[in-house]
Amino acid sequence: MTLSHRHRQILELLLSRNVDVTAGEIAAEINVSTRTVHRELTELEAIISSSGLSLQKKSGKGIQLQGDLQDIEAFKRKLHDAAAIEHSSQDRKLFILCTLLDEDEPVKLFALAHSLRVTIPTITNDLDELESWIQKSNLTLIRRRGYGVGLNGTEMNKRKLIARLARNYLDESDLYGKSARSPSPLVMKLLQLIGKSYFADVEAALWDAEDEGLNKLSESEYTRLLIDISILIARMKQGKVIEANVETETIRRSDLLTHTIEQLSKIVPMEWPEAEIRYLAELLQPEEPHPNQLLPFDELSYMEIVWKLIRRMEERSGVSYSEDRSLRDGLLSHLESALKRLQAGATIRNPLLTQIKRDYEELFEAIRLSVNETITEPAVPDEEIGFLVMHFGASLERQKQLRRNVRAIIVCTSGIGTSKMLAVRLTKELPQIEILGHVSWFEAVHIPEAEYDLIISTVDLPLDDDQYIKLSPLLTKDEAERLRLFIQNVTLQKDNGRDQGAVVRNLKHSTESLHRIRLYVNEIVRIVDGFSVYPLDQSFHSLRETLQVMCEYARQSGYIEDVESIVELLLERERLSSQVIPDTELALFHIRSGRVLEPTLTLFQLKEDLLLDQPVSPGVRHVLLMLGSQELPKESLEVLSEISSYLLLPEMIELLRTGEQSEIKQFLSRELTAFLENKK
Incomplete structure (x- = not known):
């Protein structure tokens, strides 16, 4: 049985549904016109009739695949074994790349063309388009007549490329779930390349380690680590090991590294080369933020996108989305990750898109328009709009x-x-x-x-x-x-009664919650009470001179020990990116250091425009100085981050420009009280 890629998509959709599906729903799911669906269905009727199946079409209701259960199951197996003739251009290129990463020897153009059922010129064109992308991964595409096609580069760079492909083109269901539909040949090849069969063993090794650092990883960080280590195992099993480095620096074998190697050696019963041990040690070492970074570098830019999107939605719907802190936090977390993936060229997949468009048509259209007005680069596909619908839909439902x-x-x-x-x-x-x-x-x-x-x-x-x-x-x-x-x-048939142990656990949870709230309250009171507005009436000749005067005020107030060291850190941070908040007369200078005695927030009002090393719009005369100690509690970091988000609120901007110190404190107290309510 030979099927086109489109035939396969339609059949898999019909096989996964036990209810009628309209031609319009099929068209939206596979991204073609309704007319195309009707044409494909006509061709499919002849194909499936030989398997004892038929298409039942009900006017006004939809289409359903009909046949005996035994015939349907046999057809599923046949469909799984059938090779799809048609591949998208992107799928072809990814398939070629996976093949080159998997093979030790050069691959003939004829073999690639035969596997993908296309002509050799098509493969040649795909390779032309792949070449620049491969170079960005520090690898080289080798193409010679009589030789074939191959990848040249270090094993480490090849592993990094495999991991990048997995993050961009596989979702969590591909990685560990059991899909109702058969995975595509491309997904199967990529899963094999990343060593999916080792996931359970690697995860068991990591969980058994009970390492505090691993417990602090976010889900995305944990998944990335799982993929990286599974790739390591898969490549070592194939004899593709990292090249030995001439440097012989001794590796510090932590308990986590020693334990993980012991567990993974049961999977790969072979001697671990020193280079592989070093590579595993790097994977297990979590990435540390910049030692003097107080707030995430991109936080304000992403927060600006979130606020603009929320305001556009409020203008269109009249719903007070800005009052929903949970929506804001959710959008900030989601959009930062999604936009980075889109900028990296990743494909966003949303299996719920058809249902979302049908059930939330008006909300979908409103978000589509609002996103188009808010985000110009990168282009945001409908699949991502569908995820944003979930955020705003949740906000609407929260009232109930x-x-x-x-x-x-x-x-x-x-x-x-x-x-x-x-x-x-x-x-x-x-x-x-x-x-x-x-x-x-x-x-x-x-x-x-x-x-x-x-x-x-x-x-x-x-x-x-x-x-x-x-x-x-x-x-x-x-x-x-x-x-x-x-x-x-x-x-409810199981023992669902709350035993004494459950009561104790709940009491412990409540006690821990009260303790956590107290920590937040202490940080809020300390920062708000210490907030002050300080006018600077003198003229300055440089940014360094301005910062020296600001830091001298902080030193005299007992917040820092040494002026010059803090000034140097602030200048270093400014060189990384401008601290001016776009479209305002405000700048936010922030760092953390062991020379900071306690967190502080001070507003300085300048007589003249702030002199900056980087070219910015004139008129910046209000500077917030936010300082944190090196070992800052999580609660303090969250409070300072929350305050930084207010710098995009029109009311806060106006208060910082024209308000009195007491008015600004009152605003901060009100907003942080609401923030605290969200933590309970």
Whole structure:
């Protein structure tokens, strides 16, 4: 059976649905016109008839694949084995790249053309387009007549390229889930290249280590580490090891490194070269931020995008989205990651896009227009708009939250907005559910069963069927009913009473929560009480001179020990990027240092424009100096970061320009009180 790529897409969609699907839904899912779908369906009827199947078309309802269960299962197996003739240009290039990374010997053009069912000139054109991209990875594409095609470069650079491909073109469901549809040949090849079969063993080794540094990793950082180590194992198994370095610097073998090598040696029973041990040590060493970095470098630029997007949506809908701090935080986290992926050329996939467009048509269109007005580069595809719909949809639903009493944990790999959307949909449809929290997929499988009644996930998990249920983030009526039955027939049949141990754990949780809130309160009171407005009436001849006077004020106020060292750090930070806040008369200078005795926030009002080493628009006469000590508590960092986000609020900007010290303190107190409420 030979099928085009489009035929395969339509068949896989029909096989994955037990309900009628309209031609319009199919068209939206595979990104073609409805007319094209009808033409393809006509061709498909002849193809599937030989397998005992047919297409049932109901006017006004849709299309469904019909046949005996036995025939349908046999057809699924046949479809899995069938080779797709048609590949997209991008898929072809990725397939070629994966093949070159996997092969030790040069690959003939004829072999590539035969595998992809295209002509040799098509492969040649694909290689032309790949060449510059390969060079950016510090690798060289070798092409010689009679030789074939190969990649030349270090093993480390090849591994980095494999990891980059995985991050850009695979999602969490590809990496660890069990998909209802057969993965494409490209996905299968890429999964093989990154050593997916070793994921469970690598994860077990990492979890068994119980390292504090690993526990602090975010889900994306943990997944990246998992991929990198699995690639290491896969390449070593193939004999593709990192080249020995002439430098013989001794490796400091931490407990984590020693333990991980011991565990991984059970998977790769071979002698580990010194170069591979060094490489693994680098992978296990988390990336440290710049030692003098107080706030993330790009935080204000991404926050500006978030505020603009929220304001555009408020203008279009009249909904007070800016009052929803959870929306702001979710958008900031999601957009920063999404825009970086788009800038790197990654493909955004959203399997819920068709349903989102259908169920949230007006919201989708409003966000599409708002994003077009807010983000000019990079181009934002509809798939990403679909994820933003989840964030704003969750914000709309949050107003309807109800009380819950069934302990549940949510696992959702599509982002914060998606998981929150599911949470509020759950509380609306089933108010007896108490959401204990949102966790990552790798945390879910390690949470003791006594701490929850149910796990609700949007992806398959490696857990027993009575421990979790898989739902769509949109929670359809059918899914809500299925969840009710699951709770009645499975969850509540187990021992769901709260034992004395659960009471103790809840009491401990409440105590820890109160302690955490106290820490935030202490930091807020200390920073707001210490805030001051200080006018500088003299003229300055350089930025250094201006900063020296500011830091001298901080020293006399007891916030820093040494003026010159802090000035040098502030100048270094300014050289990295301008501290001027766009479209304002404000600049924010911030660093952390061991010479800072306690966090401080001071507004300096200048008589003349601030002199900067970098060219900026004139008129900057208000400078905020934000200083933090080297070992700053997490709570203090969060409070300072929260304050920095206010610098994009029109009310805050106006207050800093014209307000009195007491008015600015009052504003900070009000906003930080709301911030604190969100932490409870």
